[in-house]
Amino acid sequence: MEKIQVKASRNYEIIIGRNLLKDTAKYISQVMEPCKVCLISDDTVYRLYGEEVKNSLTASGFEVCSFIFEKGEKSKNIKTVSSALELMAENNFTRSDLIIALGGGITGDIAGFAASVFLRGIQFVQIPTTFLAAVDSSIGGKTGVNLESGKNLVGAFWQPSLVLCDCDTFSTLSYDIFLDGIAEALKYGAIIDRSLFDLLIQHGDKIFTSSKQGPWDTCTDIITEVVKQCVSIKRDIVMKDERDTGIRQLLNFGHTIGHAIEKCSKYSITHGHGVALGMLIVAKASYAFGWSEVDCSGEIKQALDNFGFPLNSPFSSEELTAVALKDKKRTGESITLVVPAHIGHCYLKKIDISLLNTFINNGL
Ligand SMILES: NC(=O)c1ccc[n+]([C@@H]2O[C@H](COP(=O)([O-])OP(=O)(O)OC[C@H]3O[C@@H](n4cnc5c(N)ncnc54)[C@H](O)[C@@H]3O)[C@@H](O)[C@H]2O)c1
Ligand SMILES: [Zn+2]
Incomplete structure (x- = not known):
C-alpha cells in the first residue's frame, strides 16, 4: 500500500493499494468520526461494490444512506445533483456529515459537486473504481456537471478529505x-x-x-x-x-x-x-x-x-x-x-x- 500526500486548500491522503474496500471504515475513521454518510454510486458500481463498502461503514458506526443513479454521462447533470441534495436534506444531514463517491469519474464529479454546495460545503471521500478515476478525476478537486450546452460547465473546486484507491476494483471493468x-x-x-x-x-x-x-x-x-x-x-x-x-x-x-x-x-x-x-x-x-x-x-x-x-x-x-x-x-x-x-x-x-x-x- 502506498500513501501520497496532497497539500492544497485541504490537505489529504491518497491511499493506493489492493483489497482495501473491505476496510473502508478503517481508513475513513482516520479523517472522520462516525457520522451520517451519503454513499453516491451509479447502478453498476453499487451492484458490484456498494454492499461491501456499506457493510464496512455500518459495522463501524457510520449511518449510511445510498444515492444510486443511472450510469453514464447523461446522468452528469444538475438534476442528479439536486436529487442527491434533497435526499441528504430529507435525512437531516449536517455540516459534520460526509459524502462518499464510489465509482468512476462521473460519480466523483457529481458527488464532489454535491459536497461543495450542500450547506455551503461538506466533506467528501473519493473511492475511484475506474482506472480513469484513479489516475485522474478522483484527485485535484475539480468537481462539476454538464449543461445541455457542453461539458463540465457548472462546478466548483472542492478537494476531497481522502482518496481510497483499491486497484482490485479495475478487474471488473470492460x-x-x-x-x-x-x-x-x-x-x-x-x-x-x-x-x-x-x-x-x-x-x-x-x-x-x-x-x-x-x-x-x-x-x-x-x-x-x-x-x-x-x-x-x-x-x-x-x-x-x-x-x-x-x-x-x-x-x-x-x-x-x-x-x-x-x-x-x-x-x-x-x-x-x-x-x-x-x-x-x-x-x-x-x-x-x-x-x-x-x-x-x-x-x-x-x-x-x-x-x-x-x-x-x-x-x-x-x-x-x-x-x-x-x-x-x-x-x-x-x-x-x-x-x-x-x-x-x-x-x-x-x-x-x-x-x-x-x-x-x-x-x-
Ligand atoms: N474532475 C476531474 O478532474 C476529471 C478528470 C477526468 C475526467 N473527468 C470526468 O470523468 C468522467 C469519466 O469518468 P469514467 O470514465 O470513470 O466514467 P464513469 O464514471 O461513467 O465510469 C465508466 C463506466 O464504468 C462503470 N464502472 C465503474 N467502475 C466499475 C468497476 N469497477 N467495474 C465495472 N464497471 C465499472 C460505470 O458504471 C460506468 O458505466 C467524465 O465525465 C469526465 O469529464 C473528471
Ligand atoms: Zn480527462
Missing part, C-alpha cells in the same frame, strides 16, 4: 472503459514524463491481453505502478496551481477537442476515447502549424493503435469547432490549446478562435 484510463495515463506521459509514456508502451501487450482476456492479476502490479506515477504527477501539478490558472491547464491536452467529440457523439464516445482522439488531432495539427519540435502524432497514433483505440474522428472540423468554441478554455476571442513540443513536454498556446477550424482540419 476493456473499453479500462482504455479510457489508458488515454489519461498516456496524456501524463505526453505532457510531462516520457518514461511513463514508454512504460505504457513497453507493457502495452501484457496490459491489453490481461485486461481483455484475463487473468487480470498478471498486470495489476504494472497498473498499480502506473496509478502511483500518474497520481504523483497530478498531485505535483495541482499543488502548484490548484485553481487551474497556469500549469494545471497542461492536463487539458487533447481535452478541448476530446470534449467536442464526446458532445457531438451525444456521449456515446466516452471521455477517455474522446481525449485519445483529441491528443492525436492536436499533435498532428500542431506539427502542421510548425508549433512542435517533432511530429508527435506518429508515436501517439502507434501507442493508441497498440491498445486498440479507434483512430478516426467521426466528426468534421466544422462540427468539432462549433462545440469547442463553447469550451471553458475559451476566453473572449481566444482559446488556449495544449501543444506537444515533443513526447514528454507540452506547452500552452493561446490562439485566435478564427484559427480553430483550420487547426482542427489539419489534425483530421
